[in-house]
Each structure stands twice: as C-alpha cells, then as structure tokens.
Amino acid sequence: MNWDVVVVGAGIVGAACAHRLAHAGMNVLVLDEKGIGEGATAAGMGHIVVMDDNEPEFSLTHHSQMLWDTLDLPGDAERVHAGTLWVASDEEEMEGATRKQSGYLQRDLKAELVSAKALQQLEPHLRGGLEGGLLIPNDSVVYPPRVAAFLLEQSGVEVRKVAVSEILDQGVCLTSGEKIPAQHVVLATGVKSVQLIPELPIRPRKGHLAITDRMPGLLKHQLVELSYLKSAHGSDLDSVAFNVQPRSTGQVLIGSSRQFEAPDGKVDFQILGRMLKRATAFMPALHDVLVTRVWTGFRAATPDSLPLIGPHPARKGLVLATGHEGLGITTSLGTAELVCSHITGNPCALDPRPYLPTREVAHA
Amino acid sequence: MPEIQVNGQPLNVKAGISVLAALQNQGIWTTRTSVSGEPRGALCGMGVCFECRLQVDGKIQKACQLMVQQGMKVVLDAR
Numbered sequence: 001m002n003w004d005v006v007v008v009g010a011g012i013v014g015a016a017c018a019h020r021l022a023h024a025g026m027n028v029l030v031l032d033e034k035g036i037g038e039g040a041t042a043a044g045m046g047h048i049v050v051m052d053d054n055e056p057e058f059s060l061t062h063h064s065q066m067l068w069d070t071l072d073l074p075g076d077a078e079r080v081h082a083g084t085l086w087v088a089s090d091e092e093e094m095e096g097a098t099r100k101q102s103g104y105l106q107r108d109l110k111a112e113l114v115s116a117k118a119l120q121q122l123e124p125h126l127r128g129g130l131e132g133g134l135l136i137p138n139d140s141v142v143y144p145p146r147v148a149a150f151l152l153e154q155s156g157v158e159v160r161k162v163a164v165s166e167i168l169d170q171g172v173c174l175t176s177g178e179k180i181p182a183q184h185v186v187l188a189t190g191v192k193s194v195q196l197i198p199e200l201p202i203r204p205r206k207g208h209l210a211i212t213d214r215m216p217g218l219l220k221h222q223l224v225e226l227s228y229l230k231s232a233h234g235s236d237l238d239s240v241a242f243n244v245q246p247r248s249t250g251q252v253l254i255g256s257s258r259q260f261e262a263p264d265g266k267v268d269f270q271i272l273g274r275m276l277k278r279a280t281a282f283m284p285a286l287h288d289v290l291v292t293r294v295w296t297g298f299r300a301a302t303p304d305s306l307p308l309i310g311p312h313p314a315r316k317g318l319v320l321a322t323g324h325e326g327l328g329i330t331t332s333l334g335t336a337e338l339v340c341s342h343i344t345g346n347p348c349a350l351d352p353r354p355y356l357p358t359r360e361v362a363h364a
Numbered sequence: 365m366p367e368i369q370v371n372g373q374p375l376n377v378k379a380g381i382s383v384l385a386a387l388q389n390q391g392i393w394t395t396r397t398s399v400s401g402e403p404r405g406a407l408c409g410m411g412v413c414f415e416c417r418l419q420v421d422g423k424i425q426k427a428c429q430l431m432v433q434q435g436m437k438v439v440l441d442a443r
Contacts, residue, residue: 288423289424
C-alpha cells in the first residue's frame with residue numbers, strides 16, 4: 001500500500017487532520033502508540049472557546065468554531081452549547097471585558113456584557129460582590145476522546161496501534177523496525193513531538209483537573225475568571241485560575257492550573273489545593289461537593305503560544321501539527337484545514353503564515 | 365444499638381461499624397445508580413474509589429468511610 005499521508009498521533013488534532021485529508025481524497029494511515037485520544041485529548045476540558053489574545057489565535061479559534069458548528073456529532077460526544085461566561089472581579093477587569101467585547105463584535109461574534117446583578121441571576125452560586133462579566137454564547141463543550149474517535153470513524157481511515165521510532169524523509173520507521181513510506185507525514189503528537197523532532201520549541205505545561213459528583217443545576221455556563229488571561233500567559237510561574245465547566249451528566253469539571261518544569265505527571269497536592277481554593281472562592285457552594293477524580297495532563301506549549309502548523313523546513317514531506325497548548329480541542333479543525341492546504345496546495349480560508357514552523361517566534 | 369434510617373425505613377445496626385457495613389449486613393449492595401442507569405456499590409471499601417457514595421443527612425458522602433451514628437438519615441440513590 002502506498003500511503004499519501006501517514007498521520008502520527010491519534011489525538012484530536014491527528015484525527016481531525018486524517019478526517020480532513022481523507023475527505024480531500026487522500027489515502028491516510030493513522031499511527032498511535034496508545035490508541036485514539038489518549039494524551040492531552042483525554043486530559044483536557046473540551047472547551048470550544050474563541051480566544052482573542054492576539055490576531056492569529058483569534059482567527060484560528062474563530063474559524064475552528066465555525067467548523068465545529070458544521071459537524072453532526074453523535075450524542076455521546078456530549079456537545080453542549082454552554083457558552084463561556086468570563087467573570088470580572090473588579091472595575092479593571094470589567095473594562096477588560098468591555099474591550100474584549102468590542103473585538104468579538106467586530107468579528108460578528110455574539111458577546112454580551114453582563115452586569116453584577118445579571119451575573120447573580122445567570123449564575124446564582126457565584127459569590128456576591130463580583131463586578132459583572134462577558135457572555136460568549138456560541139462557545140461550547142464536548143467530550144474530546146469521543147470526538148477524535150468519531151472523526152476517525154467518519155473518515156474510514158486505518159488506525160494502527162504502533163509506536164513510531166523515527167520520522168524519515170517521506171515516511172516513518174516503527175519501533176518494530178518496519179518502515180512505512182508515505183508522500184507526506186503529519187506529526188500531531190503534542191508534547192511527545194520533541195521525542196521524534198528534538199529541535200521543536202515545545203515545552204510540556206502541566207495541568208490539573210478535578211471532577212465532582214453529579215450536582216445538576218449548580219452552574220449553566222463555563223465560568224472563567226477574566227484574570228485567567230493574566231495568569232495563563234507569558235509567565236513561567238506556576239499559576240491557577242478559576243475555570244469551571246458544567247458537564248451534561250450534572251458533574252462539574254474544575255480547573256485550571258499551569259506549571260512548567262513539573263517533574264512528573266503525579267497529582268501535585270499543593271497546586272491542586274490552590275486550584276480548588278480558587279474555585280471555592282468564586283463559587284462557595286463547591287465546598288460541599290464531593291470531588292471524585294483528579295488527574296493531570298501536559299499541554300504542548302510554544303514560546304509565542306501559537307501552534308506549529310505547516311511544513312518542516314528541513315525534512316522532506318513532513319508537516320507539523322503540534323504545539324497547541326490549551327487550545328488543541330478548539331483549534332483541531334482549523335489546524336486540519338491548514339494542514340490539508342499545505343499538503344494539497346489548495347487555498348485555505350485562514351492565512352497560514354502566523355502558524356508556520358519557520359516563523360520568527362516572538363516570545364509572548 | 366444505634367438506629368439509623370435508610371430511605372425512611374428505621375434500621376437497628378451494630379455500634380462502631382461503617383454505614384457501608386450496616387447496609388451490606390442487610391444485603392444492600394447497591395448504593396447508587398450510574399449516569400447510564402447501572403447499579404453501583406463499594407469496589408474498594410477503603411475510601412479511594414468513591415463508588416459507594418450516598419446521601420447521609422443531606423450530604424453526599426462515602427459509606428465506607430462513615431461510622432454509623434444514632435439518628436442518621438441515609439438516602440440510597442439520591443441522584
């Protein structure tokens with residue numbers, strides 16, 4: 001079998017790329033040592049969110065969200081249009097919310113400023129004394145591993161549970177020694193990308209999540225503190241931020257934490273404690289809720305917080321689709337469009353330049 | 365012997381045992397129902413798996429980690 005494309009990595013990014021390339025008529029083979037949706041795809045929150053930190057991120061998340069809206073997902077993908085409610089604690093953050101709103105409105109996205117009183121009505125379990133917020137109703141929630149599996153099922157591509165030991169010029173070598181030639185290789189292995197291509201500027205950024213017992217009706221929207229924007233970017237310090245999400249089961253998913261240089265994937269009770277304290281500070285009702293599971297995962301972070309999407313400058317046939325940090329679920333579909341455009345030469349609605357691996361990386 | 369209530373029914377139990385043991389002594393093995401409607405009960409019996417959670421005095425707790433007390437109100441399958 002002569003493969004047009006071998007996709008390394010069956011997380012949501014690899015699955016979306018395989019789905020898109022198969023749709024474009026390519027023969028696609030997907031390889032993953034662990035199986036479908038086992039890495040960051042299984043660890044994350046599954047928040048489909050438009051982010052406006054910078055123009056390229058805004059474009060990629062916005063375009064991706066439009067693609068999400070075209071998917072006809074099965075029920076067990078648990079897509080819920082919860083919307084994101086960005087919560088402002090003080091006047092400064094409320095000004096930030098107002099600035100944020102104008103950017104969304106300029107792109108014809110729905111964005112509604114919420115007064116302190118309206119915030120209490122929308123989410124009565126939030127603590128009193130908050131300043132207000134910004135509601136982005138089109139944001140949603142999914143269960144990412146199921147989406148990855150669904151995209152692969154839909155595309156009918158072959159998926160093999162094997163480990164790749166080396167990326168070759170136009171092909172890959174497996175740990176078994178078998179070589180698989182292909183016109184193109186797509187590398188979509190998140191933090192593990194550096195195991196195969198050591199020169200990539202990707203660092204693992206550890207995160208913790210906790211999930212509660214079923215508490216139907218505790219919250220309706222994904223709630224994120226606006227200061228998340230300050231804590232989540234540009235700093236190497238360990239940080240936590242209030243970020244909670246209602247699941248369709250009635251459970252509450254509680255985040256978020258960010259750590260560089262974590263020694264391993266074990267639960268770090270100090271940062272978990274900080275994270276849960278932050279959550280209960282915003283939502284005191286969480287004090288009485290039972291957390292039933294806690295886990296960690298690793299985001300693939302790049303120096304400028306933008307993913308690496310496009311041809312590798314020195315390796316024949318290799319296209320990168322990695323470094324999505326905390327936005328890989330949202331941006332998987334837009335990434336797949338870009339990858340498909342790089343491989344087929346057909347134009348893409350997105351400008352590919354900001355994500356090219358050859359870009360001048362401006363440290364965020 | 366302390367008396368507890370299980371789903372409104374009074375039940376005399378041994379002192380100094382866990383709520384889980386009290387229920388299992390009565391042949392009650394299912395403490396709750398999963399999201400998809402399957403029965404759930406204690407798996408580990410030592411506070412790690414959270415599968416035996418049920419409602420005691422209005423609060424969801426682990427049956428295996430809670431000693432019986434006079435007057436406790438236990439609700440199976442609260443959610």
